Amino acid sequence: MASQSSHGADRIALAWTGASGAAYGLRLLEQLLAAGVRVELIVSKAAQVVLGQETDLDLPAQPEAMREALVTHLGCGSNTLRVYGREQWTAPVASGSNAPRAMVVCPCTSGTVAAIANGTSDNLIERAADVTIKERRQLVLVHRETPLSLIHLENMTRLARMGVTILPANPGFYHRPATVEELVDFVVARVLDHLEVDHELVPRWAADEERREAD
Known part of the structure; x- marks a missing residue:
């Protein structure tokens, strides 16, 4: 990744779109705020x-x-959360001069993937993603739809060639999840890993073996 100026070093843009899987976006927001991320x-x-x-x-529109x-619901983020309107073109994320260090769309619809892949920038989510790509910052798309058509795959391939991370909401089962929350945490943990944000949401593969060998 290209070097980044200090103004975006501690900021991450998060977008929620209309794909099923709202729990992923809500849990990711909670974890980012708990980690002190703006x-x-x-x-x-x-x-x-x-x-x-x-x-x-039930969120209000304004x-x-x-x-x-959200601050009341999550119990955190009073000083680190900012919410922008869908057409708020004066938001910092709309300009390359004030881009955050990374952006995540979680959950991400196929329509949003298509719009980003083609640079339409018809709303603030699409514009912020376009800024993230052009400024060579990190963009993670947590796609949540199945099956995938050739259109979806070609759009994702185009974005992957630009350096965008396509991270489908595909939970693993090696940690033997017993609840829906644990399945959600698995996906959110993978997003946090890519953002280099520390967490302890799920056990890591072979972590117990590594600890035993160290002892």
Whole structure:
């Protein structure tokens, strides 16, 4: 990755789109804020609908009211969470002169993948992703749809060639998850790993063996 100026070093942009899997985005936000990361959140209209269907959280539409509701719900982030409107073109993430160090779209729809791959920039989520790519920052797309058509695969291939990380929401089972929350944590842990944010959400592969060998 190219060297980054200091203004974006401690900021991560997070976008929620209308794919199923709202719990992934909510848990990721919670973990980033708990780690002390400054998060700039953008929520699509469809994401608000899905969040209401899949969780007990009913978010207001206005950015500041949404921020307050999330801070109250998560119990953290009062000083590190910013929420921007979908058409708020004055947001820092809309300009390469103030880009964050990384951006994650979680969950990410196939439509959002297509829009980013083709640089349409019709809303703040797409524009922020376009800025992230052009400024050679880290972009992670947590795609949540199956099966994949050739259109989806070609769009993802195009983005992967640009250096974008395509991280499908595919949980593992080697840690023997017993709850839905543990499945969610597996995917969120992989995202945090790619963002180089410390966590202890799930046990790492062969970690017990490494500890035994060290002892």
